[in-house]
Structure formats: structure tokens, C-alpha cells
Amino acid sequence: MKVDIISIFPEYFAPLDLSLIGKARTAGTLELSVHDLRTWTSDVHRTVDDTPYGGGPGMVMRPEPWGQALDAVATPGTTLVVPSPVGAPFTQADAHQLAELDHLVFACGRYEGIDQRVIDDAAARMPVREVSLGDYVLFGGEVAVIVIMEAITRLLPGVLGNAESLTEESHAAGLLEAPVYTKPQSWRGRDVPDVLRSGDHGRIARWRREQSLLRTASRRPDMWAAYPPENLDKKDRAA
Numbered sequence: 088m089k090v091d092i093i094s095i096f097p098e099y100f101a102p103l104d105l106s107l108i109g110k111a112r113t114a115g116t117l118e119l120s121v122h123d124l125r126t127w128t129s130d131v132h133r134t135v136d137d138t139p140y141g142g143g144p145g146m147v148m149r150p151e152p153w154g155q156a157l158d159a160v161a162t163p164g165t166t167l168v169v170p171s172p173v174g175a176p177f178t179q180a181d182a183h184q185l186a187e188l189d190h191l192v193f194a195c196g197r198y199e200g201i202d203q204r205v206i207d208d209a210a211a212r213m214p215v216r217e218v219s220l221g222d223y224v225l226f227g228g229e230v231a232v233i234v235i236m237e238a239i240t241r242l243l244p245g246v247l248g249n250a251e252s253l254t255e256e257s258h259a260a261g262l263l264e265a266p267v268y269t270k271p272q273s274w275r276g277r278d279v280p281d282v283l284r285s286g287d288h289g290r291i292a293r294w295r296r297e298q299s300l301l302r303t304a305s306r307r308p309d310m311w312a313a314y315p316p317e318n319l320d321k322k323d324r325a326a
């Protein structure tokens with residue numbers, strides 16, 4: 088997968104050299120380039136923002152540098168991703184969809200956002216996804232891009248050693264995962280649940296399933312309400 092990130096703070100993306108994302112880049116699974124938006128300015132001050140039409144606080148990103156930047160990096164197969172508090176909530180399903188694509192361009196807005204015409208102009212030529220990480224406002228799209236890139240990269244083929252962890256994990260099946268434990272068996276007077284040391288794979292699977300249902304119902308009533316009742320079997324109902 089090829090990814091281009093456009094931002095006025097390219098330094099923000101240093102963490103993408105680390106850990107499994109860094110490895111995916113070295114392995115060639117992920118071809119990632121970060122671009123400074125100011126490359127596409129033409130005035131001496133390398134201006135990227137201006138006051139909003141209609142008044143109001145803050146500054147808006149001017150369309151010209153963005154237009155030139157997108158013209159330079161977009162190709163016929165590009166999907167543009169614009170993190171924004173007014174985007175659609177970014178979900179695990181979105182991560183899966185984006186992980187299937189050949190080329191993503193991320194546009195990082197700052198200040199009060201990017202002039203709407205940039206989004207409209209791009210949408211006339213390529214798929215555009217405006218996505219929000221949640222109902223709160225960040226300084227800009229940079230941290231959101233790091234989060235989204237992490238969610239996507241771990242889904243790319245060969246990045247995770249154990250592909251089973253992708254099917255088992257929280258959100259994969261619309262449920263939260265059961266709690267996990269490792270050694271030692273007893274720690275500060277707290278013991279690992281006996282069932283996990285029983286060696287009885289049927290019972291362990293049953294216990295995990297129940298914990299998963301209980302956790303989802305208590306912590307995420309929204310997910311629980313959306314969980315298809317036909318996915319509950321007799322034993323689930325009994326629990």
C-alpha cells in the first residue's frame with residue numbers, strides 16, 4: 088500500500104518510523120511519504136491560512152496550496168482521507184476498507200479547517216472520506232492520521248505474526264474482548280481465573296464468550312444494542 092501524508096508539521100510523523108509500522112515500511116508492505124504543505128506555497132511567507140469569510144474566530148486553510156499538493160500526489164487510484172471533527176466516526180470496518188486500497192492520501196487540516204472547496208474539488212475526481220476519531224476536537228489532523236495509520240497497517244498482509252488475533256480481537260465481531268491474563272498465576276493476592284488454567288478448551292471458549300458479552304453490555308450499550316440477536320446462541324442467553 089502507498090500512503091502520502093500532507094501536513095504543515097511533517098515532524099509529527101516521526102513515530103511512523105517505529106515499531107511495526109516502521110517494520111512494514113522496511114519490508115515494503117507500506118510505502119509511506121510525508122510532505123510539507125508549504126512546499127506548494129508561492130509567497131515568501133509560505134502562507135497556508137487566512138481569515139474566514141463570514142467572520143468568526145481562528146483561521147482557515149487557503150485552497151491554493153492544498154489544490155496544488157493534491158494535484159501533485161493524487162493518482163487515478165487515490166482515495167483521499169481527511170480527518171476532521173465533522174467527519175463520519177472512524178470504525179474498525181473503515182480500517183478494513185481502507186486497508187484494501189492501493190493508495191491513500193491524508194490531508195491534515197489545522198486551525199478551523201480546510202477551505203471546503205478543496206474537499207469538493209477533490210471529491211469530483213476521487214473518493215474522499217472525511218473521518219472523525221471521536222466527539223472531541225484535536226489541534227489538527229496529524230495525530231488522527233497516526234491513529235488511523237496504526238489501525239490500517241496492522242491489517243495489511245504479513246504485518247501481524249498471528250493473523251488469528253485479527254479475528255479474535257475487540258470490535259472484530261461487534262463485541263469487546265474478554266479480559267486477558269499471563270504469569271504469575273497469583274499476583275498481589277489476585278489469582279488468574281481457574282478456568283483459564285483448566286486446559287479445557289471448550290470451557291475456556293465459553294468463559295471468554297460470556298465475559299465478552301458481559302463487558303460489551305455493561306461498557307458499550309451502543310454496541311450491545313446493535314449486536315444482532317441471531318448471533319446469540321442458547322448458551323449465551325442462559326448466561
Ligand code: ADE
Nearest residue numbers: 170171172219220225231
Ligand atoms: N481533527 C480535529 N479533531 C479531530 C477529530 N476529533 N478527529 C479527527 N480529526 C480531527
